[in-house]
Amino acid sequence: MRFDLVLDNWQMFAGGLWMTLQLTALAVLIGFAIALPFGLIRARSNGAVSRLINAYVYAFRGTPLLVQLYLIYYGLSQFEWVRDSFAWVILRDAWWCALIAFSLNSGAYATEIIRGAVQSVPEGELEAAKSLGLSPFKVARLVLIPAALRRALPQYGNEVVFMLHGSVVASVITIQDILGVGRTLNARYYLAYEGFLTAAALYMVLAFVVVFTFRQLEKRYLGYLKVAR
Amino acid sequence: MKKFILATATAGALIASGGGAFAQNINICVEGAYPPFSSTEASGEVVGFDIDIANALVNEMGMSATMVKTDWDGIIPALLEGKCDAIIASMSITDERKQVIDFSDKYYNSPAQFIGAGGMGEDMLEGKVVGVQRGTIHQDFMEGEFPNVELRLYGSQDEVYLDLAAGRIDAAMGDAIAMDDGFLKTDAGAGFAFFGPAYSIPKYHGEGAGVGVRQGEEELRDAFSAAILAIRASGEYAAINDKYFDIDIYGGE
Numbered sequence: 001m002r003f004d005l006v007l008d009n010w011q012m013f014a015g016g017l018w019m020t021l022q023l024t025a026l027a028v029l030i031g032f033a034i035a036l037p038f039g040l041i042r043a044r045s046n047g048a049v050s051r052l053i054n055a056y057v058y059a060f061r062g063t064p065l066l067v068q069l070y071l072i073y074y075g076l077s078q079f080e081w082v083r084d085s086f087a088w089v090i091l092r093d094a095w096w097c098a099l100i101a102f103s104l105n106s107g108a109y110a111t112e113i114i115r116g117a118v119q120s121v122p123e124g125e126l127e128a129a130k131s132l133g134l135s136p137f138k139v140a141r142l143v144l145i146p147a148a149l150r151r152a153l154p155q156y157g158n159e160v161v162f163m164l165h166g167s168v169v170a171s172v173i174t175i176q177d178i179l180g181v182g183r184t185l186n187a188r189y190y191l192a193y194e195g196f197l198t199a200a201a202l203y204m205v206l207a208f209v210v211v212f213t214f215r216q217l218e219k220r221y222l223g224y225l226k227v228a229r
Numbered sequence: 230m231k232k233f234i235l236a237t238a239t240a241g242a243l244i245a246s247g248g249g250a251f252a253q254n255i256n257i258c259v260e261g262a263y264p265p266f267s268s269t270e271a272s273g274e275v276v277g278f279d280i281d282i283a284n285a286l287v288n289e290m291g292m293s294a295t296m297v298k299t300d301w302d303g304i305i306p307a308l309l310e311g312k313c314d315a316i317i318a319s320m321s322i323t324d325e326r327k328q329v330i331d332f333s334d335k336y337y338n339s340p341a342q343f344i345g346a347g348g349m350g351e352d353m354l355e356g357k358v359v360g361v362q363r364g365t366i367h368q369d370f371m372e373g374e375f376p377n378v379e380l381r382l383y384g385s386q387d388e389v390y391l392d393l394a395a396g397r398i399d400a401a402m403g404d405a406i407a408m409d410d411g412f413l414k415t416d417a418g419a420g421f422a423f424f425g426p427a428y429s430i431p432k433y434h435g436e437g438a439g440v441g442v443r444q445g446e447e448e449l450r451d452a453f454s455a456a457i458l459a460i461r462a463s464g465e466y467a468a469i470n471d472k473y474f475d476i477d478i479y480g481g482e
Contacts, residue, residue, distance in 0.1 A: 074388075074391055074395075077391070077392075077395035077397070078391075078395070083395065083396060092395075092396065092397055093397075094397070172384060174360075174381045174382060174383060174392075176382075180382075183302060183363065183384075184363060184364075184382065186302060186306075186364075187301075187302055187363045187364025187368075188364060188368075190305050190306065190309075190329050192303075192306050
């Protein structure tokens, strides 16, 4: 056991931790920004827009994140017109490719979570709001969305943990995230156990923080739905 | 010379005893993403110089071989865990690796060089991005000799070529022969060329590529060394060499 080499390289792990945190947090936030309107549309309509959104959700939930990342990173770069376009400024960079893939992936899963949560809001709550004379927009803003988001919390917590663990695929496109650092240590000193165990411990701590945060949020915002026992 | 006689004697004894000292079949770790030394066919079969040499060596030793395709990252662990008995994957003999595994004598030795878009020069590298395969002598070389150049680490050499062709990196450092045949001579390599000198610094680049075996398995190691000399002498090496390269890549004796 050579954990001293892990300690010697703690800056690398700190950098990896920051990279993983950054990518996961941004992807979840952007994913949420995608999922909120998309989920509402999916829950409330069956029009052409809703079907398009469904196709997006289907594509991103139906394929592995690693394949999506490969398609965006290596796939798009093989076309010369992509490399000549303005988008290349962003697609050239591995970090942006990872963020795009992660955000779209998280957005697809979260769309379904929010759709389910919106549909589970009892009709009575909405009728009550309507009977107070609120406009449809105000019903959505003041009643429907807050009520749906509260109900989405437990599942959303899961999605964030999945995204955190899914983010390890960033290491295959040269990004030095937590796993990337573990791999580098493994390649340089052949420290498979020490490097990957340290990586596993860091992921576990992050996952624990996410789970704990969501548990507090649930207590605060979902407590009123708790059945008295 | 004494070493040679001893090794030959050991190999002779092995062949005489039908390889009874170890199993008749031997598992060999190969990589499969390092053309023309080792690449993977559409059928999943691994082919290339390393594989032909592996078969020739094992044949010479009176055994048969099973190729075990292993990622570069996991190739030394695979040997140590016994998933294979030898590594024949263009692995350079370095002091760092010798602390973990043991090597036969070299079976080829080729220099390292930069490649980049035509017109690149070593004096232009500052502020540029150079790609290398993670955990190779080329990573050590870059970190030691070009500490101010941004380094990007890839799991395999094939991925380095993809990003070089796409323009994500400005240059790549690697084995000159592998990059010439694996990239520069292919369609994707049009417009790219070698630049800077051909490097062969023992501190980084070792003594050439050898067969990796577990420490303490001197018999197997010496049998491989002897077999390398035997196929050199019999002309089998030359036949395999000429299949892939215009020059003899064995390097100096």
